[in-house]
Amino acid sequence: MTERSVRWGILATGGIAAAFTADLVDLPDAEVVAVASRSQESADAFAERFGIPRAYGDWNALAEDGDVDVVYVATPHSAHRVAAGLCLEAGRNVLCEKAFTLNAREAGELVALAKARGSFLMEAMWMYCNPLIRRLKALVDDGAIGEVRHVQADFGLAGPFPPSHRLRDPAQGGGALLDLGVYPVSFAQLLLGEPSDVTALSMLSAEGVDLQTGALLSWDSGALASLHCSIVGGTATAASVTGSGGRIDIPHGFFFPDRFVLHRDGRDPEEFTADPADGPRNSLRHEAAEVMRALRAGETESPLVPLDGTLAVMRTLDAIRDRVGVRYPGEAPEADRAPELTPA
Numbered sequence: 001m002t003e004r005s006v007r008w009g010i011l012a013t014g015g016i017a018a019a020f021t022a023d024l025v026d027l028p029d030a031e032v033v034a035v036a037s038r039s040q041e042s043a044d045a046f047a048e049r050f051g052i053p054r055a056y057g058d059w060n061a062l063a064e065d066g067d068v069d070v071v072y073v074a075t076p077h078s079a080h081r082v083a084a085g086l087c088l089e090a091g092r093n094v095l096c097e098k099a100f101t102l103n104a105r106e107a108g109e110l111v112a113l114a115k116a117r118g119s120f121l122m123e124a125m126w127m128y129c130n131p132l133i134r135r136l137k138a139l140v141d142d143g144a145i146g147e148v149r150h151v152q153a154d155f156g157l158a159g160p161f162p163p164s165h166r167l168r169d170p171a172q173g174g175g176a177l178l179d180l181g182v183y184p185v186s187f188a189q190l191l192l193g194e195p196s197d198v199t200a201l202s203m204l205s206a207e208g209v210d211l212q213t214g215a216l217l218s219w220d221s222g223a224l225a226s227l228h229c230s231i232v233g234g235t236a237t238a239a240s241v242t243g244s245g246g247r248i249d250i251p252h253g254f255f256f257p258d259r260f261v262l263h264r265d266g267r268d269p270e271e272f273t274a275d276p277a278d279g280p281r282n283s284l285r286h287e288a289a290e291v292m293r294a295l296r297a298g299e300t301e302s303p304l305v306p307l308d309g310t311l312a313v314m315r316t317l318d319a320i321r322d323r324v325g326v327r328y329p330g331e332a333p334e335a336d337r338a339p340e341l342t343p344a
Contacts, residue, residue: 005031006292009068009092011059011083013037013046016097017074020124021050023285024072029292036062059083063090070120070291073097076166078173078328081106084121088113093120095291098186099178102328103321104314111307120295122287122302123310125186127255129286131278133190134304136241136248136260140191144262145243148191148223153184153239153254156212156230167231168207170328175209177202177320181229183255185320186313187239188217188225194312196220202324203232215320256281 008030010017017035024030032052037043040057047055056062062071063086070093073083077099084096088110100123101107114121127133140148157180161167167174189195195217202210212230228235239254240247246264250257258281262270274281287305294302301307321327 005029006295007031007033007067007069009034009036009062009065009071010046010052010074011036011062011071011087012074013042014074017046017072018049019282020072020074020284020288021046021052023279023283024288025050027285027288027292030288034062034065034068059086063087063092068092070095070295072124076172077178078102078171081110084110085113088117088119088121091117091119093291093295095122095124095287097124099173099182099317100310100314102173102178103331104311104318107311107314111311114300114307118300120291120300121307122291122294122305123307124284124287125305125310126284126287127183127186128190128305129290130256131286132257132260132272132274133255135272136250137190139248139262140241140243143245144264145241145247146245147221148241148243150223150242151188151191151225151239152227152242153187153225154228154230154235155180155183155237155255156228156233156235158234159231161231163205163207168205168209170208173328174207175205175211175213175326176229176231177210177213177317177326180231181213181215181227181320182313182317184225184227184229184239185215185217185316187254188227189309189313189316191241192217192219192221192223192225195225195316198316198319198323200320200323202326204324204326208326210321210324210326213320213324217316253281 034054035046035052036056043055071087073096075083080101084094087094166172197218200215202213211232215227217225239250250260259273
C-alpha cells in the first residue's frame, strides 16, 4: 500500500457518502473501487455517477471484497454497529461516520473487534482533521490562553422535520444529539478530555427523541462546557474557548471554520484564517488523507481521532441521553448501557 493508491469501498449511497466520494476521487493517491447499498439499483446509480467499477446490492459482498483496503461506512448511525462490524469481521479497515454508534456499548464492541482483527478503525470526525481546528488545539495545548475555564459550542438546524424524517425516528437513532450534538461534545472533549459530570435538559418529541438539548459538562479542574444542539431552531454554530489568560472565538461554522480569533490579555486580537490550499472549508479530504497516512504507516488507529477519545465521547452522549430520558428501541436499561464516566 505504500507505493500504490489506497483502494476504497463506500458502504451506503446517501448524501454524506456522495460528498465524501466526491472529495475522495480528487485525491491522487486514492481509488474508489467498490460501492454497496441494500439496493442494487442504488449501488449501480452511485457507481455510474462516480465511475466506480464494482457495485454491490448487499453489504456482505463489499465486506468480502479482498481488493478493498478500507471501507467508508456512511449509513445512519443506527446501522453502524452492523455495517462496520461486517467489514471488520471480514478483515477490512474501516472509517465509520459519526455518531460512531448508537451507544458506548456498541462502540466498545467495534473497537474490540478491530483490535482482535488487527484492523484500522477510525471515527469520521472530520473536525479533528481540519487544519484550522488542529491549529486551534495546538494553541490551546501550548498555553496561548492559559488554563481552559469554559467551552461554548452550538449546532442547530431550523427544520421543521416531519415525524417521518430520519431525524425524528427513534429506530434510526433520531434526535438532535447524535446527529448534531456530537460536534459540540467532541469539540469540548478535544480540548478538555472526558468530563467528570454531566447535566442535561431536552425538549422531546412525541416519538421520544430530543428536538433540542442543552448540556453542561464539568471537569475536576473546575472547567465547564455549555453545549446546545437543536433540530427546531437554526443556531450560529459558534464556539468559544475561554482560558485564564485569553479567549478563542469561532464566530460561525466551528466544526469547519474559515477563521478564528485569538484574544490574549494585554495584546491585540489575532485572526487565524484557513489556507486556500487546504481546499473548501467543507472538504472531507483531510480525514481521508489521515486514514491513508495511517494505513501506509501500518497504524491501526489515528492519533488525530484516537479510539479512546471516540469511546469517551460516546460515554458522554450516553450520559446526556440518560439524563433526559432518551432510549432507542432494543437498548438495554440505563444501568447496563451507560458506563461510568472515566475522566482523562
